[in-house]
Amino acid sequence: MLSKTAAELSQALSRKELSSVELTQAFLDRIATLNPTLNAYITVAAEQALAQAAQADDMLAAGTGGPLTGIPMAHKDIFCTRGVLTTCGSRMLHNFVSPYDATVVERLQSAGVVMLGKTNMDEFAMGSSNETSYYGAVRNPWDTQRVPGGSSGGSAAAVAADLCVMATGTDTGGSIRQPASFCGITGLKPTYGRVSRFGMIAFASSLDQAGPLSKSAEDAALMMNAMAGTDLRDSTSLDHPVEDFTALLQNSLSGLRIGLPKQHFTADLNPAVQQILQDAIKVLEGLGASVSEVDLPHNHLSVPAYYVVAPAEASANLSRFDGVRFGYRCENPLNLEDLYKRSRGEGFGDEVKRRIMVGTYALSAGYYDAYYKKAQKIRRLIKQDFDDAFRDVDVILGPTSPHTAFKLGEKNSDPVTMYLEDIYTIAVNLAGIPGMSLPAGMLNGLPIGMQLVGPAFSEARLLNVAHQFQLNTNWHTMRPEV
Amino acid sequence: MALDNSDVEKIAHLARLEINQSDIDEVTGRISNILAMIDQMQDVDTNAVSPMAHPFDATQRLRPDLVTESNQRDELQKIAPATQDGLFLVPKVIE
Numbered sequence: 001m002l003s004k005t006a007a008e009l010s011q012a013l014s015r016k017e018l019s020s021v022e023l024t025q026a027f028l029d030r031i032a033t034l035n036p037t038l039n040a041y042i043t044v045a046a047e048q049a050l051a052q053a054a055q056a057d058d059m060l061a062a063g064t065g066g067p068l069t070g071i072p073m074a075h076k077d078i079f080c081t082r083g084v085l086t087t088c089g090s091r092m093l094h095n096f097v098s099p100y101d102a103t104v105v106e107r108l109q110s111a112g113v114v115m116l117g118k119t120n121m122d123e124f125a126m127g128s129s130n131e132t133s134y135y136g137a138v139r140n141p142w143d144t145q146r147v148p149g150g151s152s153g154g155s156a157a158a159v160a161a162d163l164c165v166m167a168t169g170t171d172t173g174g175s176i177r178q179p180a181s182f183c184g185i186t187g188l189k190p191t192y193g194r195v196s197r198f199g200m201i202a203f204a205s206s207l208d209q210a211g212p213l214s215k216s217a218e219d220a221a222l223m224m225n226a227m228a229g230t231d232l233r234d235s236t237s238l239d240h241p242v243e244d245f246t247a248l249l250q251n252s253l254s255g256l257r258i259g260l261p262k263q264h265f266t267a268d269l270n271p272a273v274q275q276i277l278q279d280a281i282k283v284l285e286g287l288g289a290s291v292s293e294v295d296l297p298h299n300h301l302s303v304p305a306y307y308v309v310a311p312a313e314a315s316a317n318l319s320r321f322d323g324v325r326f327g328y329r330c331e332n333p334l335n336l337e338d339l340y341k342r343s344r345g346e347g348f349g350d351e352v353k354r355r356i357m358v359g360t361y362a363l364s365a366g367y368y369d370a371y372y373k374k375a376q377k378i379r380r381l382i383k384q385d386f387d388d389a390f391r392d393v394d395v396i397l398g399p400t401s402p403h404t405a406f407k408l409g410e411k412n413s414d415p416v417t418m419y420l421e422d423i424y425t426i427a428v429n430l431a432g433i434p435g436m437s438l439p440a441g442m443l444n445g446l447p448i449g450m451q452l453v454g455p456a457f458s459e460a461r462l463l464n465v466a467h468q469f470q471l472n473t474n475w476h477t478m479r480p481e482v
Numbered sequence: 483m484a485l486d487n488s489d490v491e492k493i494a495h496l497a498r499l500e501i502n503q504s505d506i507d508e509v510t511g512r513i514s515n516i517l518a519m520i521d522q523m524q525d526v527d528t529n530a531v532s533p534m535a536h537p538f539d540a541t542q543r544l545r546p547d548l549v550t551e552s553n554q555r556d557e558l559q560k561i562a563p564a565t566q567d568g569l570f571l572v573p574k575v576i577e
Contacts, residue, residue, distance in 0.1 A: 099557045192537055206536065235543055304520045315497060322498070324572050326561065336575040337498070345500030353499055354509070357490070358516055360497040374523050376533030381526070383537060415512055416519045432537025456538065 002026060002162040003479050006071045006219040009165060013060055013070045020060070020070030024053035024114050027072045031116065031163050034482055037144060040158040042077050042135050043085045044117040052114045059112055067222050069112030074164040076155050077118040078125055079105050079210075080199040088201045089121040089133040089151075092327045092347035102199025103231045104168060104210050111226035116164050120154030123349045124318065125170055125203045127151050128178060128421040129411065132351045137408055140182060141480040142446050146405040149179030155213045156183040161482050166214040166223060170200060172207045173306050174400075174425025177437035180213055181400035181449025184439045184478060186466065187213045188220045191456045192432035193238035195224075196231035204313040205236065207306075207429045216476055217438065217466035221245040224459060240457060248464040254288030256465065259393030263299045264424060270403055276441035276448045277399060283472055284397075284465070294389040294396060298381040302427035303419055305382065308362045308375035309430070314352075315359030321347065354415060383431040390455045395465055399424050400437040400449035424451060434459045438466045439475035447478070484514045 001009075001018070012018055028046050035041050049072065056070035080086050080098035087093045101109065109115070122132040130138040130153025138153040140146040141161035148157040152169030156179035159167050169176040171189035180187025188211045195210040202208060212223035224245040231237040258281070265274065281291055323329045323343025330346055333339035348356070362371035389396060401421065411418045428435040433456050440450035454462045470476050485493075490510045494501045501509055555568060564571035 097561055099554065099561060193540070232543075232545070236540075238538070238540065239543070298526075301523060301526065304522045307516060307520055308523075319498075329563070329573070333573055333575050339573065339575050340498040341495075341500040344498055345502075348499070353501070354512060354516070356497050356499060357493045357509075357513055358520075361493050361513075361517075362520075364493070364496060370524070371520065373533050374528060376535065377528035377531040378523055378526065380531055380534035381528070383534060414515070416515050419516075419519070430537075 002030060005215045006068060006165050006222055007216070009071055010067045014065070020053040020056040020114060021050060023070065024049050024072050024116070027116055027164060034161060034163060038139050038141060038157050038161055038163070038482070039136050040119055040138050040154045040161065040163055041074065041117045042087055042089070042120050042154070045084050045115060048084065049114050049116050056112050056114060066111055068108070068226055070114060071165050072114045072116050073108070074116050074119045074155060074158050074167040075105055076121050076152050076167065076169050078121060078170055078201050079168060080201070081105055081115065081118065084118060086118065086201070087135070089123040089135060090348065090352070091134040092321045094134065094328060096327055098199070100199060103196035103233060104227050105199065108223070108226050119158050119167055122151035122153070123352050124201070124314070125151040125172055125175055126314070126351050126355055128174070128418050129406070130154065130179070131408065131412060132349055134349060139408070140405045141482045142184065142405065146407055146446070147182065149182035149405060151175040152213060153179045156180055156185055156187070159183070159185045159213050159215060160480060162479065166212060166219055168210060169213045170208055170210050171429065172204050172310060173429050174422040176211050176213060177400050177425050177435060177449070177451060178422060180437040181447065182405035184447030184475070184480070185213055185215060186217055186220050186436065186438045186476060187211065188224065188436040188459065188462070189428065189434060190224065190228065190459050191238070191434045193236055194240065194457070194459070195227050196234045196237050198231050198233040202317040204310040205317060206313060207310060209429070217463045217470055218246070218249060220436070221249060221463045243460055245460050245463055248460045249467040251464050252288060253284060253465060253468050256284070256289040256395070257393040258284060258289050258291045259294035259389055259396045260291060261296045261299065261396060261398050262293050263296050264398035269399060272443050273399055273403065273448055276443065277397070277450060280440040280450050280469070281397065283469060287468055287472065292393060294393055296385045296389060296427065298378065298385050299427050301378050302382055302430055303423055305375040305378040305430060306426045307358065307419060308371045309379065311355040311359030312362045312372050313359070315356045315363065318352070318356055323347070351415070379430045382427050386431045386433060386455070394454070395462065396453040398451050400451040404443050404446035404448060428453055432456065434462055436462050436466060438469065439478070441475055442478065447475070485510055485517065
């Protein structure tokens with residue numbers, strides 16, 4: 001029962017085969033058993049979850065429920081939740097209980113979901129392995145010696161290990177897609193601005209995007225129906241009509257034009273990963289799609305440009321954590337400067353401090369043009385590459401990650417090696433377009449993800465392609481034995 | 483661009499971050515490596531390219547200049563470490 005999708009459980013709930021309270025209790029029991037091993041949750045909100053489940057049961061009994069009513073889910077600990085701890089994976093916010101809900105949380109709650117708790121994450125969403133959390137690393141349910149990917153690793157591990165039905169994540173450089181790939185689930189990064197950032201603790205404001213992590217493309221579409229839409233409280237939210245993201249799921253793929261970036265399918269890509277992708281492409285061709293090569297000539301500059309833009313924005317956003325306004329404060333400050341420096345020095349972890357310093361340097365007098373302005377120019381070149389490619393193809397397909405989940409500690413010693421983990425995902429964030437990862441095969445008992453990328457506002461089309469693929473393959477139904 | 487320890491100390495001061503002296507060599511080395519990776523950007527001629535501030539060239543939304551928030555002082559003070567008479571208490575740090 002706990003491995004079923006939201007769409008399947010929704011039917012069971014509406015047919016009264018089980019109640020949301022029973023379902024919620026079953027998930028809480030599984031979390032109690034497995035979370036000590038996996039560390040996927042930072043906070044479990046059992047009492048609140050059972051109260052929400054009872055309310056959902058009332059709505060279902062009255063016939064006023066929707067497709068997500070009574071479905072137990074989790075929120076990444078970057079989303080503010082009224083009355084429940086929101087740490088962002090940092091010592092800095094170790095005691096922060098928000099007085100309000102993020103818009104995403106509020107909208108999903110209006111859809112009747114049950115929040116089981118808050119999932120672990122890389123500190124302030126900075127990381128590709130979920131090893132930078134103040135609350136310890138999350139373990140991959142497929143192999144607990146391996147990372148789940150980051151920064152939404154807690155959400156991805158929780159969905160994969162059936163510790164919730166679905167979860168929210170955020171993606172600044174690949175943080176939904178890469179953990180989805182490593183954990184064998186479906187993750188969608190929507191178009192920048194389609195899902196509100198209000199109440200989502202900011203990392204890099206021009207890149208951060210909230211999205212769903214789920215067991216199927218169909219569930220991701222149901223989540224997007226609840227999450228997406230203009231929010232006047234978020235000045236970067238786009239005024240774009242909200243469509244029914246499930247509307248195209250059943251469409252045929254006949255005539256679909258798929259582009260394969262020549263920069264992704266090179267000799268550098270693991271041949272076994274390449275073979276898995278070729279097999280997936282054959283499935284899509286069998287459903288009527290055609291394939292051609294596309295050129296993304298500036299793709300190799302996406303990691304350097306990102307590691308200027310994201311740290312620069314982070315250095316500004318994280319200046320609010322000063323030891324005074326909320327969160328961690330050092331003991332016995334000597335003076336104001338000592339209060340700032342020690343609170344920030346002790347409250348932030350190494351990776352966060354590194355990025356704040358890179359950002360401070362890139363924005364400092366004398367270096368702004370050479371770094372920040374240059375990166376913003378390269379950002380335009382990367383966006384133009386995608387615009388050119390989408391004149392000839394409807395979606396771009398490639399690997400999500402260069403390989404399967406790696407071992408804990410394997411890449412910690414060199415930040416640059418870790419940064420290159422997101423080589424296939426970062427360009428999508430710089431261009432602001434949607435991308436998703438879905439399970440496409442297994443290698444040595446570990447999942448491999450396939451990335452689909454589309455032009456701005458093409459989420460429904462991406463979900464359509466993913467759903468049709470999932471109707472004809474069973475990679476997304478595979479579950480780890482934990 | 484390679485940095486030396488004094489550059490890193492200056493950046494850390496600008497960012498108001500305390501770095502332990504025992505960590506400074508490692509921090510300098512790692513930040514230098516990151517900057518070396520970033521420097522790949524300098525190989526590309528971008529003279530004719532305009533910087534991209536927003537992927538859809540969107541501009542900031544405006545709204546009427548009206549008060550829309552209600553007073554939530556009591557609610558907000560509940561999460562503060564220390565309050566008194568409706569005021570936030572902060573450590574005495576002004577000399």
